[in-house]
Amino acid sequence: MSEWIARRCDSLGVSTTVRENLDVCANEAVANVIFHAADALRDREIALVLDRDGSDVMLEITDDGAPFDPLSTDSRATATSLDDAPVGGLGLPLIRGLLPRSRYARIDARNVLTLVSAVEG
Amino acid sequence: MDIDAQDLDGEITLIRLSGRMDVEGTSRIETPLAARAVRDHGATIVDLDAVDFLTSYGIRALMLTAKALRARGGRMVLLSPNALVRRVLETAGVDTMIPVFDSLSEAQADLRAG
Numbered sequence: 001m002s003e004w005i006a007r008r009c010d011s012l013g014v015s016t017t018v019r020e021n022l023d024v025c026a027n028e029a030v031a032n033v034i035f036h037a038a039d040a041l042r043d044r045e046i047a048l049v050l051d052r053d054g055s056d057v058m059l060e061i062t063d064d065g066a067p068f069d070p071l072s073t074d075s076r077a078t079a080t081s082l083d084d085a086p087v088g089g090l091g092l093p094l095i096r097g098l099l100p101r102s103r104y105a106r107i108d109a110r111n112v113l114t115l116v117s118a119v120e121g
Numbered sequence: 122m123d124i125d126a127q128d129l130d131g132e133i134t135l136i137r138l139s140g141r142m143d144v145e146g147t148s149r150i151e152t153p154l155a156a157r158a159v160r161d162h163g164a165t166i167v168d169l170d171a172v173d174f175l176t177s178y179g180i181r182a183l184m185l186t187a188k189a190l191r192a193r194g195g196r197m198v199l200l201s202p203n204a205l206v207r208r209v210l211e212t213a214g215v216d217t218m219i220p221v222f223d224s225l226s227e228a229q230a231d232l233r234a235g
Contacts, residue, residue: 002141002174020174020205027143027176082191082218087184090213091177097212 001026001048005059008050014057018121021098022050022059025115028091029061029070033111038066052119059115068111069104071096122146122172126157133164133232135225139171142179142206151182158186163195164232166225170201175209187219196235200228 002023009019026048033046042065049060070092095102101116122140129135136157140146158165167183169175187197198220202210210216222228 002143017204021208023174024176024205024209031144031176031178080217082184082187085184085188085218087181087188088177090180094177094209094212098208 001030004048005050009057012050012052012057012119014052014119015121018057018117018119021117021121022057022115025095025099025102026059026061028094029113029115032070032091033061033063033065038068055118055120057117057119061113061115063111064109065111067106069106070113071102071104122150124150124153124157128161129166129229133166133229134158134161135166135168137168137171141174142172142182143174143176144178146174147176147179147182151185154182155186155189158197159189159193159195161195165190165195165197166200166228166232167197168200168225169206170203172206173203175202175206177213180209180213180215183215183219196232198222198228198231200225 005023005026006019009022030046033044044063044065046061046063051058073092095115099115099117103114103116105112122138122142125137127135134157136154138150183199190197200222202221207221210221220231222231
């Protein structure tokens with residue numbers, strides 16, 4: 001997946017920083033669908049489309065699993081000490097932090113997460 | 122991913138990680154990382170210079186190791202993350218819990234100061 005993202009970003013003129021952010025967030029989103037979804041044991045289909053829209057680049061991640069909006073989960077309380085900090089649950093906050101313009105929709109019984117960024121960054 | 126460890130001066134353990142810290146890469150080093158870090162119960166520097174990618178699964182391994190060390194009276198700091206790895210650490214708020222340094226001498230000084 002990362003190699004495909006790199007090739008697509010190269011051909012679309014996306015900066016290295018933005019390509020890296022898309023790569024990290026796509027890893028988090030797909031891992032979340034595979035490992036954490038309510039129906040994680042059922043076979044599901046995940047499709048990725050990466051394209052440019054003017055000065056923006058969009059990576060659309062579609063899955064046919066149970067409805068889940070990864071952008072709506074409560075922000076993880078920010079721990080300031082190692083003792084208080086939970087060790088997991090950081091993937092979805094990373095998406096919100098690195099690509100804050102990302103959006104979610106439920107369309108035709110599918111989850112559609114669209115990661116959005118300016119092509120330069 | 123690969124992992125390599127050495128004793129710096131009898132007091133500090135330097136662990137070098139290399140490769141992509143995604144689910145697949147991290148699963149190869151998480152057990153040896155935690156085992157090596159807590160072996161001496163002491164001060165540990167985890168060198169991220171050769172880590173070119175980091176996701177939440179890799180962060181989880183770093184946090185678990187730091188917590189395990191802390192529980193045994195030790196301490197862990199991170200060294201030389203590249204721009205992406207630093208951005209991920211900062212976005213996740215990890216840098217406020219595990220100190221991050223750009224030079225080995227700074228990391229050593231911090232650990233010696235306790």
